[in-house]
Amino acid sequence: MAEKRDELRCFQVTPLATNCYAYVSEGECLVVDPGGSGAQVAEHVRDARVTCVAATHGHGDHVGGVAALVRATGAPFAIHAADASLAARAGQMSEVGRSYDEDAPAPDRALSEGDVLRVGTATFTVMETPGHTPGGVVLVGGGSAEGVAFVGDTLFPGSHGRTDLSGGDEAQIMASLARMADLIAPETTLLCGHGPATTMARELATNPFLR
Ligand SMILES: [Zn+2]
DSSP, X not given: OOOOXXXXXXXXXXXXXXXXXXXXXXXXXXXXXXXXXXXXXXXXXXXXXXXXXXXXXXXXXXXXXXXXXXXXXXXXXXXXXXXXXXXTTTTSOOTTSOOOSOOOOOOSEEEOTTOEEEXXXXXXXXXEOTTSSTTOEEEEEEETXXXXXXXXXXXXXXXXXXXXXXXXXXXXHHHHHHHHHHHSOTTOEEEESBXXXXXXXXXXXXXXXXX
């Protein structure tokens, strides 16, 4: 009998081409960063039961689709408490003059360091990584999701997320990147909030902000 395998799906949403991810395991689904098009994302995960909608941080391009996705699936919304008010303004004009589909609802679950999200045989452990925003988190896979991590806008290949927006903090993001380098296994695939994925090993070798 063929071994059942988890599945990672990626949808690009919003004009900023945010990566919205769906992690499917044993018929359950975790959706990460539905920045827009929540109803369409729900259609693309209809074959699974969405057990959690999580945001790596509260910027509109990562949470603008949460409200529609939650309406379509009934799933709880999880985000760090420090970014909940930011998420609640996703549909309004931001400091850089952009708005997204809809304000995110109040979270059903506040994420903090060490919390574990379970989906099928996979786990995702919350690592607090402030700096891009005060409530930014990385979700580190375990169980059948060992070897992947959702890193939001904290790290990009060779770079890190911007720290010049409200609530951003350069010293904090440097500390967050150092913790990631310490705690995330080198072979881990890092799934970024925009653009291509990378690995921790590659970043340790090439990312000037990790050295
Ligand atoms: Zn962001």
